[in-house]
Amino acid sequence: MSEIEKLLNPSDFEAFQKKIVEGRDPNRTAVAVCSGPGCLAYASGKVFDRFKVELLESGLAEEVTLAQTGCHGFCERGPSVVILPDEICYLRVSPDDVKEIIETTLRGGGIVERLLYKGEDGLPVQKESDIPFYKHQQKVVFGDNKRIDPRSIDDYIARGGYTALVKAITTMSPETVIAEVKESGLRGRGGGGFPAGAKWEATAKPPADTRYVIVNADEGDPGAYMDRGILEGNPHSVIEGLMIGGYAIGANEGYIYVRQEYPLAIDNVLYALEVLREIGLLGENILGTGFNFDIIVHKGAGAFVSGESSALMSAIEGRVGEPRPKYIRTSISGLRGKPSCLNNVETWANVPLIINKGADWFKSIGTEGSKGTKIFSLVGNVKNTGLVEVPMGMTLRQIIFDIGGGIRDDKEFKAVQTGGPSGGVIPEDMLDLHVDYDELYAAGSMMGSGGMIVMDKDTCMVNVAKYFLEFLSDESCGKCVPCRDGIDQLLEVLQRLTSGNALEEDLELIEDISLMMKECALCGLGQSAPNPVLSSIKYFKDEYIAHIAEKRCPGGVCKALIAYTIDKEKCIGCGKCMKVCPVAAITGEKKSPHKINNALCVKCDSCYQECPAKVQAVTKIRQADVITAFATSEEAANE
Amino acid sequence: MLGKLAAVDKIIEAHGSEREGLIQILLDIQREFRWLPKDILEHVSKRLDVPINYIYNLTTFYAHFSLVPKGRHSMHVCMGTACHVRGAERLLERTSKVLGIKPGQTSRDEKFSLDTVNCLGACALGPVMIADDEYLSNPTMEDIRRKADSCE
Ligand SMILES: Cc1cc2nc3c(=O)[nH]c(=O)nc-3n(C[C@H](O)[C@H](O)[C@H](O)COP(=O)(O)O)c2cc1C
Numbered sequence: 001m002s003e004i005e006k007l008l009n010p011s012d013f014e015a016f017q018k019k020i021v022e023g024r025d026p027n028r029t030a031v032a033v034c035s036g037p038g039c040l041a042y043a044s045g046k047v048f049d050r051f052k053v054e055l056l057e058s059g060l061a062e063e064v065t066l067a068q069t070g071c072h073g074f075c076e077r078g079p080s081v082v083i084l085p086d087e088i089c090y091l092r093v094s095p096d097d098v099k100e101i102i103e104t105t106l107r108g109g110g111i112v113e114r115l116l117y118k119g120e121d122g123l124p125v126q127k128e129s130d131i132p133f134y135k136h137q138q139k140v141v142f143g144d145n146k147r148i149d150p151r152s153i154d155d156y157i158a159r160g161g162y163t164a165l166v167k168a169i170t171t172m173s174p175e176t177v178i179a180e181v182k183e184s185g186l187r188g189r190g191g192g193g194f195p196a197g198a199k200w201e202a203t204a205k206p207p208a209d210t211r212y213v214i215v216n217a218d219e220g221d222p223g224a225y226m227d228r229g230i231l232e233g234n235p236h237s238v239i240e241g242l243m244i245g246g247y248a249i250g251a252n253e254g255y256i257y258v259r260q261e262y263p264l265a266i267d268n269v270l271y272a273l274e275v276l277r278e279i280g281l282l283g284e285n286i287l288g289t290g291f292n293f294d295i296i297v298h299k300g301a302g303a304f305v306s307g308e309s310s311a312l313m314s315a316i317e318g319r320v321g322e323p324r325p326k327y328i329r330t331s332i333s334g335l336r337g338k339p340s341c342l343n344n345v346e347t348w349a350n351v352p353l354i355i356n357k358g359a360d361w362f363k364s365i366g367t368e369g370s371k372g373t374k375i376f377s378l379v380g381n382v383k384n385t386g387l388v389e390v391p392m393g394m395t396l397r398q399i400i401f402d403i404g405g406g407i408r409d410d411k412e413f414k415a416v417q418t419g420g421p422s423g424g425v426i427p428e429d430m431l432d433l434h435v436d437y438d439e440l441y442a443a444g445s446m447m448g449s450g451g452m453i454v455m456d457k458d459t460c461m462v463n464v465a466k467y468f469l470e471f472l473s474d475e476s477c478g479k480c481v482p483c484r485d486g487i488d489q490l491l492e493v494l495q496r497l498t499s500g501n502a503l504e505e506d507l508e509l510i511e512d513i514s515l516m517m518k519e520c521a522l523c524g525l526g527q528s529a530p531n532p533v534l535s536s537i538k539y540f541k542d543e544y545i546a547h548i549a550e551k552r553c554p555g556g557v558c559k560a561l562i563a564y565t566i567d568k569e570k571c572i573g574c575g576k577c578m579k580v581c582p583v584a585a586i587t588g589e590k591k592s593p594h595k596i597n598n599a600l601c602v603k604c605d606s607c608y609q610e611c612p613a614k615v616q617a618v619t620k621i622r623q624a625d626v627i628t629a630f631a632t633s634e635e636a637a638n639e
Numbered sequence: 640m641l642g643k644l645a646a647v648d649k650i651i652e653a654h655g656s657e658r659e660g661l662i663q664i665l666l667d668i669q670r671e672f673r674w675l676p677k678d679i680l681e682h683v684s685k686r687l688d689v690p691i692n693y694i695y696n697l698t699t700f701y702a703h704f705s706l707v708p709k710g711r712h713s714m715h716v717c718m719g720t721a722c723h724v725r726g727a728e729r730l731l732e733r734t735s736k737v738l739g740i741k742p743g744q745t746s747r748d749e750k751f752s753l754d755t756v757n758c759l760g761a762c763a764l765g766p767v768m769i770a771d772d773e774y775l776s777n778p779t780m781e782d783i784r785r786k787a788d789s790c791e
């Protein structure tokens with residue numbers, strides 16, 4: 001920060017902003033080392049440390065800005081290092097590459113070609129935005145991560161940060177702010193897609209002495225990390241949105257409910273709040289406008305159901321985070337019985353953009369019913385794992401193939417799962433579906449918070465349905481019977497299916513239980529719990545039938561139904577499978593076909609994975625066929 | 640013992656002795672001691688004037704709290720959806736076999752704890768686990784054994 005001086009009025013802020021902007025050279029070289037969770041896992045911390053040391057040694061430390069930033073998006077190729085202002089994107093950077101980057105690029109103005117992305121044509125791509133993964137995205141919420149040190153409010157303000165807040169509290173009435181958000185068509189990014197403006201209005205309306213605005217950063221979807229990406233990388237954008245919401249709704253206190261598993265997000269938010277208090281953008285009489293506002297961080301102790309709005313508010317009160325019936329909405333009686341407005345991280349982060357650029361700009365992006373962009377965590381069996389931000393309405397095919405690069409190991413696509421444990425799977429013939437709230441809902445899935453899990457042909461849809469039920473069975477709070485017992489009943493059926501003991505009638509039973517849960521469960525968890533099962537039956541009924549009628553798992557996943565064998569025609573006798581087998585079930589001489597003893601095999605899948613892709617001698621067969629398979633191979637051996 | 644309770648008192652003071660702060664207090668205690676010992680919970684119950692069963696209600700509801708000691712080394716296997724479709728179940732089995740404990744358990748010598756988590760944000764490495772601070776991407780039994788052997 002430039003210097004600590006309390007900002008007492010809007011012109012103080014203007015001067016403060018001007019000073020920051022003028023003090024910056026737009027052509028100054030900056031190195032953004034990603035420290036998002038993916039890159040950290042690839043040891044990007046060491047890359048950053050090395051830059052720090054080497055920059056000092058090379059004498060360039062004064063001329064170059066070095067920052068540890070939030071997720072850049074392309075986690076697949078982490079650690080990601082972007083050199084600004086030219087946006088040179090280096091991928092898979094290791095500490096040993098640092099010296100060369102400094103000498104070649106920072107000092108010499110050249111390119112380290114081997115660290116660039118190589119396209120399908122084998123040609124290197126220099127600029128980040130030219131890489132196919134980034135090229136098709138539209139990053140309005142998530143794009144600043146590489147340009148912002150999350151610990152620097154100056155960086156945020158230099159990019160226009162807090163101008164929306166100042167605009168709102170100095171030139172707009174609370175009603176006009178709400179009207180603008182309503183007009184924008186912004187819908188909640190955390191689950192149901194409820195219109196944000198309408199919720200704000202409903203919270204502002206009832207007479208009350210106190211109101212609350214709350215950020216939902218519980219991010220319970222077990223395959224998603226976009227909220228983490230925003231909070232870690234650009235905490236001020238969420239805080240600014242929350243403050244604008246506080247002003248519009250008439251709240252003086254905001255909460256950020258963030259899961260304790262996100263320590264970096266928590267630290268960055270706490271640090272940001274501290275700085276805001278110091279310069280007077282948080283506290284009493286902000287910029288002399290009479291607006292009082294402060295923010296408290298509440299750490300979530302790990303319960304999926306506590307991400308539900310009424311449950312989350314109970315958790316903030318220090319109680320068990322269980323939902324309550326919704327005949328009184330939280331917008332009327334929420335936290336401590338006061339009108340409370342809860343929105344998701346990404347919803348709040350959109351607000352400053354809407355205030356600054358206007359509802360019309362926001363509306364120009366997206367589809368009829370879903371405006372703006374959405375961040376997805378594109379993961380699973382996809383080539384380019386990462387966080388992607390696209391305009392609403394882009395097709396699944398564009399997201400998975402153009403951005404995601406298609407299926408890992410060039411396998412066949414089977415399905416994509418959206419909406420987390422409340423959502424569903426979407427099959428190949430629906431890949432041209434335009435992703436927005438309504439289209440996904442119509443397809444039997446949901447937008448949810450933005451998890452997008454790609455599944456290849458080696459995925460078992462019955463197993464995936466069981467996976468979500470197991471998750472929900474663990475996470476159901478047990479308060480209402482339809483959910484608690486319904487999930488367990490469904491799970492029993494799914495267990496019968498995956499162990500080959502199900503009957504055809506079981507599919508009807510699933511429908512019956514599901515209907516009961518949808519109608520009777522207390523909260524969204526139970527009401528939507530059947531979705532993963534129902535949608536997979538809808539689109540992949542043949543897989544269910546195969547489990548029942550043939551005791552066969554087409555994906556080759558369900559342990560009770562599969563067995564491993566080695567195709568002696570294909571086996572080259574490399575011995576890799578034998579080496580990796582934990583129970584010595586594989587035998588064979590070098591350079592001659594190997595054999596699996598199914599009596600010893602524990603089906604750990606190691607041999608299947610280890611067998612070279614060009615060989616593919618290890619194959620999965622039906623457990624029921626094992627005896628015969630053995631007989632034939634014995635016979636063959638005797639020949 | 641006194642030292643222990645003094646540390647707890649410090650945590651309580653940092654959050655104010657209101658019932659509302661209870662979860663935050665318990666989180667800090669869990670972080671400090673790596674589990675929630677009974678004597679400490681009784682102390683918290685007295686200091687905050689909250690019945691002990693209320694505290695147990697919380698500690699059994701939220702997944703992060705542990706009422707048994709955790710090992711000196713933690714092994715966390717990701718069971719998030721992205722890792723699931725890449726074979727997380729089998730990774731968990733392998734880890735469990737190497738360590739000789741089931742998920743949620745601590746080894747008898749209190750050396751290792753094995754737990755599951757949901758999405759570490761490192762889906763690109765999936766199926767992935769964290770052994771203390773080190774991320775292991777789809778490790779074989781051999782890899783896990785090597786890591787375990789390197790732990791003190
Ligand atoms: C079981 C359950 C879990 C939920 N978990 C989350 C979550 O982790 N994050 C989130 O933003 N919303 C979650 N929601 C949705 C919230 O209840 C609420 O609708 C949302 O936070 C409102 O914000 P939005 O309108 O901006 O989406 C969950 C809902 C249910 C029923």
Ligand code: FES
Pocket residue numbers: 034035036037038039040070071072073074075076078079080386387
């Ligand atoms: S964590 Fe670095 S690109 Fe996502």
Ligand code: FES
Pocket residue numbers: 222223224717718719720721722723757758759760761762763765767
């Ligand atoms: S699901 Fe395992 S890291 Fe994301």
